[in-house]
Amino acid sequence: MERRNFIKIAPLAGLAGAMAPGKTLAAAANEGTVNNAATGIPGINGGTVNNTISGETVINATGAASEPAEGTINKATSVIPDRQYHVNLLQRISRPVVENMSKGTLKQNMPLEKGPGYGLAAEKVTYLEAFGRCISGLAPWLALPDDATAEGKLRKQTREQVLQGIVNGVNPASPDYLNFRTEGQPLVDAAYLCQTFMRAPEALWAPLDNATKANVVKELKELRRIRPAYNNWLLFAGMVEAFLLSIGEEWEPLRTMVATKKIQEWYAGDGFYSDGPQFSLDYYNGYVIHPMFTDMLKVLLDKKQGSKADYDQAMKRMQRFAELQERMIAPDGTYPALGRSMTYRTAAFQPLVQLALLHQLPEGVAPAQVRCAMTAIMKKIFDMEGTFDKQGWLQLGVCGHQPEVADVYTSTGSLYICTNGFLALGLPATDPFWADPAAEWTAQKVWSGKTIRKDYHVNY
Template sequence: MAGALDVPEDRELSGYTGWTREHWLTQADYLLDSLKPYASPHSARFELPGRPSVSGFDSDALEGFARTFLLAAWRIAADRGRGPVAEDLIARYSSGLAAGADAAHPESWPRIPQGRPGQPMVEAASIALGLHYTREWLWDKLDTRAQGLVADWLGEFVGNPTWPNNWMLFQTVSEEFLASIGARYEESEIFRGLDATEEWYVGDGWYTDGAGRNFDYYIGWAMHLYPLLWTQMAEGGARNDRALSAREVYRDRLRQFLERYFDFFGSDGAPIHQGRSLTYRFATAAPIWIGEMFDCSPYGAGLSRRAASGVLKHFAEHGAPDSRGLLTMGWHDPFPPMVQNYSGPASPYWASKGFIGLMLPADHRVWTTPESPLPVEAGNFQTSIVPVGWALSGTKDDGVVRLLNHGSDKARHHTPPFDQHTDVFYAPLAFSTVTAPDTAPEAWAKRVGNQVTLIAPDGRISSRAVIEPGLAADGHVSSSYVPGFETEPGGAVLPIEGTEISTRVFVKDGIETREHSVTAPAGWTVREGGYPVAGPEQPVRGEKETRPGAFAVNDLGVMSQIEALSGWTAAGVDDELGANALGAFSATPYLTAEHPGGTKSYLSEVRVYRLPDEDDDGNEGVE
């Protein structure tokens, strides 16, 4: 494919990735150039191929403009508005702004809804940020009529509610931009989102995205990004004093967040596959760049570039962008079952946030310091994020990182009646950099991968809906939950009276020892699954002969194993087709036992790792 992969690598400066600032610039240019065939005549709309979102075709076309404008803004700033690339982008997006904001123009954008939240609010924030950071080269050179039209369109945000989560910060930055150009705004609405984040802060640099325990990558690419950028937008204005004092708070929180964030990346650059909106891919690099922009990274600049370049290079080498230069709805290749219904064909271009580091000049330390190794490249580690209920385990030999999830459930209410929906991106006990959950509805309904479930005599399978976190310390993590049955596929989960599953996990050098205390009726089946592995070919699968246990290994040598230590009586492997973002074929080893009634403990050993390159028989480490 074209793009940054065509640029010569620099192993002297970038000993781990070979990538430099030139690679980032080239990849940005490739992405932006590849969008041209999908632009409307005045570039106000980008109509990309793919499944439409629930917001509809017009909203998706606006999204195409706004999210790619964010990438264009960083690219314009990289060249300080000069040169053929920046000048072409300024012309293209200036034309789009003037046409899109004009309600009478054939390419006009949908308006921001009044009295209720709506998707244009999300895109307004990207447009506001893009305008702020290119102000001297783009906004200031728009004619008065175009400026008025854009201000009026953004101004429809004023006085309207948002969803009570990261959307509140979209209003903060949109109205701060309005204030900076002398347009109508409400100061209370700027502060409303910032004040809400204080209620969501849980410590150690982590927020929940709204009420409940919504822990995922939004914490980095939204909850840290928007407040810190707001402090730059507000500097020198009426809110200068608050911005300067808040900046120190936000910088300290980001510093704490980044202390553990580099643990989330495997040696191949892959982020841990957890949470929603994963189609934003290398937006996961955004908080790393923000740490450098605001001089609050706890580590050296060489680690920042190594992590950020690693994630961008990982996706470039695995089909994102595709052969057309487009970011598709998926992880590597297109994969609709992992994409939420609010996402449309242009939604993946929120990956533009991952390019914000281009605003740092070529002589900035992040571009000139030699790369340093990721934590997983430096040695084996076991760490924890206590407020979130997570433990992380990395192994140097294979470069794999695992996340043990005993705190993020996306549940908003944590007292009975739970009436919660389970979510495949939050419910599993564990995630990793080399695996993904089976997210196709039929596969998810079976609740196999990294879950402990009860199977009733009538065949119904329980869900892990609301987690009660327990201990979280380096190498140890625990939680409990009341299993429940869905009232209908995708519906509410009602708890099963008299049941409970409590789990304790100890992890060392990537080997997880899991103990489950299960309270359930006699005659029900207890089942625990390991990690799903996936690839373009059917994984090799098998069972142990000496005691209950099973394994599956994909064509890339990623091995998933589960072995009974006590309590379990049988093992097997669940096979799926078209269920996993990492390949058409997936397989998950599991253990089962018939429960005797009352409370009983089940002990297992679970592993996921990459076989050495020289092994080609798929049986390394299998007895």
């Protein structure tokens, strides 16, 4: 998150495979030079490329489980359905974090890459960053009910690992006990942990044992020692208190009130909030402001501590922002690489997919066009050599390994916020988002001379 002001207050990645430099995974697979399941993560196989390295069950193109064949791989001959692709990719991204955290080996095994001029105590903050951010994007998918499909079995396994990871993260005796008690950065990533619980309370909060719940609450209350920076950090403090309110714990209304009033005051117009008093053009409306503001206001509304007018206004503004986001996705799935925290990748489009999850996309934006646009973005980013290292961890960059674009607060753990671009997996496979036929998004229609919807600014 934005650290410029905070740094003044407090002290301060994969599947490279056996590919030639510059080749994408898709290109290499077509040449028969790489197995898409080389990392040993189930589900990277599209149903036609055999998993010959990991020996694990994969999800094939029909959604059924298939056993890997031995020998050389086959060339891909079919297109992986969008939902399967999203599930496989989310597993590929999240598995190193979730599996290691469940075993108490995250600190032991996660690499530690830092942006140029990095200014935080990485060993004290990067692991909570990785886990809290990663599971906040997984939460809606993990909230779906269990079923007998291969995806359902994978989801259940992942949920169990996440729950064990939460237990380990707040257990002082665990080697992966996470730091909530020193530095300022834990306030940020504890907010993502709270967002996880708020997005999947029955799946990821209710099953925890009482001792773990008490440990979580204790750690969250320790965060009140931190003075938030005068920007999006106010929302992090507000999210922690909103979660405590949601579970019936003692909470501090002042923190949610200040966050609400300041974010409203910083509304710049046409769906954009300023991140603090001065506007900057970046993706913080996507990474933090719209999703957390609406989530916080929803808890306040549900608990009769906030107004419906505030929530409805925030939702309308997020819808306008998402409408503009959809238009910024180019015909080939690229988007403008600008502003702070470009390495957060698909998290930039969190408002768009969160509205899809809530069935509240703006008028004129069909679920299928969002699905297709997001799939195109994901393929541009995550199929590029260097986005992952050889052990399957994310690396600094936007598309591939580009450490030069990382910020002074960015380390390996920071990158796992990208899972927040996968929120629509919380919709069942039968939902129109996944079931409707493929649809062109706005930029594809514009640049092929087709009829499009005219755009206007809004005044709310």
